Amino acid sequence: MSQVFHQLCEETVQAALVEDQSFGSVLPRLIDEARHVPAPVLSAALPRLAQGVAEAPPNLGGWLAVCAGAWVENGADPDPVGTAIVDRLTEVAAAALAFADAWEAATGDKPPHMQEEQPSQHALNVVSPTLGEGGVPAMMAWFSLPQFAMGACTVLARGPRVRAAVTDRPLKILAAERSARYWGQMDYVKDLLQVLDDHPLLVLDRQTRRGWMVTISGIGDNFQLHTLLAAALVDRPQGVPGRAPDPRWVAASGDGDLQPDTPSVVGWWNLVDARGGWIWNEGVPADIPEVNGVRVVVLDPPAYERVWSPGRRFPLMPGSLTVNGTYTADELAGWWPHIAPARSPGRSG
Known part of the structure; x- marks a missing residue:
């Protein structure tokens, strides 16, 4: 069982890193297989998942962050993946805020809902005059912020060593506070980043x-x-x-x-x-x-x-x-x- 799981994990991360279309089919298989795997096996796979979280495009890496959070809830060690999720969340939040600013400047209206809508040519056309070539990554960051926020809440709550390892804490808190205007769960991220330990x-x-x-x-x-x-x-x-x-x-x-x-x-x-x-x-x-x-x-x-x-x-x-x-x-x-x-x-x- 663990061999099949590790192979699925490798295929999923690799597909995310190279933006292969197989990601959409292999990810559900990984999620299903993880339900039958003990916590130590999940923990052993998290360093590879962390690489995908850190390096894959945000629309794919966000789903790897969700997977990691689910595994941590089921007993996996948050330490191998926690820093990768928290650091990438800050990057994604900054890009998502750039998307929101460009959208509001162009339309005078709120940006599209992160979960009820999805990336589109129309959305890209709205922000591209302001963001140029940065329009695509900003749009992808906007729609993937909920996934990164979900994963970050889990690893920060479960991992005191993850919380202790946070760098540039004021910057991360500010990014979470600003983006909470658009996605409420970021308010939880902000408060988890402020938790005092020992x-x-x-x-x-x-x-x-x-x-x-x-x-x-x-x-x-x-x-x-x-x-x-x-x-x-x-x-x-x-x-x-x-x-x-x-x-x-x-x-x-x-x-x-x-x-x-x-x-x-x-x-x-x-x-x-x-x-x-x-x-x-x-x-x-x-x-x-x-x-x-x-x-x-x-x-x-x-x-x-x-x-x-x-x-x-x-x-x-x-x-x-x-x-x-x-x-x-x-x-x-x-x-x-x-x-x-x-x-x-x-x-x-």
Whole structure:
């Protein structure tokens, strides 16, 4: 079985690299065969698939990225292919944005829908006066962006080493943010590129003046951060008194599945940054500003009851929060002068 699979993989990648018409027939066979192959065999084939992702025309390489993402979801190691997908996505997003800019300049209207329409001579005629010979690759990039976005979301969620290996991160985040205007899944890519791994946070309780140094990894939004903070601190030794979180909330925010009939999460605090700004649950930990090189989260009593759905924004990405140290009020005396009182929020919610 593995020999047939590897042969199909080779044929598919080769067809993509040389733009052979056989790609359309061999790709479905590869997809079907991969369903019957164990994860180690899938992992062994990913370096070859990564070459196709990186070098094939985007309209073909995008489908290889989708294949890679499916294999990773089924247990394959994301490391051999993750960087290739993320790097190519940035290139494809830049070309897709060039297509969108040219289209809007020429027509004053939105570009064609990436999935409901397809490359055409008409589309090429619209953008060619602006893009010249770059019109064809830009058009192909536009229509392949959804495939690359899908693959990138999977490898970034599954691969902490993929996330750690990202280069030119601000450039990639900007490209994802700009292209999210046209394809919403790029907003997920943007936030996955901002995920903090093995990252310290200083957590301060304003009422008791005590604090904790914690390490976070794989947390996709501040709903998840809020829940895992409660799991680590509430009704725990050397923590804070209060209502302990439902174990189902904790599991669904960590590495467990969301159990049916799990009730909504009820929040514990108003999370505030060191400048006094509210830390919105809809945001991400990377948004929290630093003080003296450390991101600071201040626990204040809740301004009102917050309720949200349990689980992780990125179900494929396990999240963790570990308490590394506990500090008394005396030990933190030098920190509090740098911590502003909570400000009134700039918006409701």
